[in-house]
Amino acid sequence: MQKKAAARTPRITIRDVASDAGVSVAAVSKVLRDAYGVSEALRAKVQASMDKLNYRPLASARGLRGRTYTLGLVFPDLRNPFFADIFAGVNAALERTRYQAMQGISTSASALVEAMIDRQMDGLILVGPNENNERLNDIAKRTPLVVIGHHDIDGAKFDAVNNDDQLGARLAVRHLCQNGHSKIAMLSLSAPVSTVINQRELGYRLEMTEQGLGGAINILRAPQVLRDVQLTIRKLLESKDKPDAIFCWTDLMAFEAISVATELGLSIPDDLAVVGYDNTIFCDFSQNRLTSIDQSGEVLGLQATRLLIERIDGRMQPDHFVVTPRVVARASSARND
DNA sequence: TACCGCGACCCACAACTGGC
C-alpha cells in the first residue's frame, strides 16, 4: 500500500493577513519590507494581524522576485572551536539586518554549495575552501561570494577575508626565539594543502632564516586525524633531534602536542615550548595555558558578512580584507609566565 | 506630498489543449 503524504495545515499567506487587516496585499508587503509610504496606523494594523495569524513570510516565494534574505555559510568542519568564533562574528554582523545565516559542513565547494544556490540564498561565505580560483570564480558568477582563508586572489571575482598567516607564523617563531628556543619545529597539515598552510609554512621558513636558524628548519606534516597527529608528535619527541619548541598549525594540534609531551615525562615549557594557532577559548583553560596566535575569528566573520552584504547590494569590484594576527603569550611558551 | 493599492512579474512544475 502506498504511503500518503502527511496532511499539512494550510499556510497563512500575505493574502490572509491583508484580508484580516482589511488592507491590500501590497500594503502588507510594504510593511514586511519596511518600504516607503506606510503610515503608522496601517503598520500597526498589519502587525496586529500578522501576530494574530502567526504569519511567517515564505523565503522561496520571496526568492521569485529577488532576495530570500538568507546567507549560506560553509565550514570545512565544526570540531575546531575557531569556526564558532567566525560564526559568532557573522551573527553579530547580521544582528540589525533582515538576513539569517544557515550553515553547513563541506570540505569543498561541493553539492552543498550548489544546493544553497538552488535554494536562492542571497550570497555565500565559504570558510577555508579547498578549491581553485577557477571553481570559486564560477560560483561567484552565480551568487555573491566571500571566501575566508584563501590567499590566492589573483584574478579573483569574489571577495576574500584573510588573516595574515605568513606574519602569524613569523610572530610565533620570533616569540619562541625571544624566549630562548632555537630548535623550533613546525607541525603542519599534510592534506588537504591550502593557501593558508602554504603561507604559514613560508612564514616559518622566512623567520627561522632571519633568526639565523635556517639549518634547524623542520616541518612535519600530519593529516587531521587524531591518531596520526599523536604518532607524528611522539615520533618527533622521541627522536635524537628532539626540538625544544613546537609551533603547531592549530590549537587542537598544540593540545595534542602538550598531551603527548606530558605522557613522555617532558615539562612544559622547560623541556618543550608549544605555540598554537587560532587562540581559541580552550587556550585559557588552566590545564592548557597555551600560547597561541590570535587571528580574530570573530573579526573574520564580521568582515566577511559586511563584504557579502555590500556585494548583494550591488558592489561589483572584488575586495580583500586582511586581519593582522598577534601573539597571546601564556605558560606553554613563556618560562617566566 | 504621503499614503495606498492594482496588476504585472518572478520561476518551476503540473495540468490542460491540440495536432499528428
Next chain:
DNA sequence: GCCAGTTGTGGGTCGCGGTA
C-alpha cells in the same frame, strides 16, 4: 496514445497611478 506547446498556480515584490 504520444508529444509539444500553452496556461494556471503558488506567495511574494515592484513600479506606477490614483486619491486625499
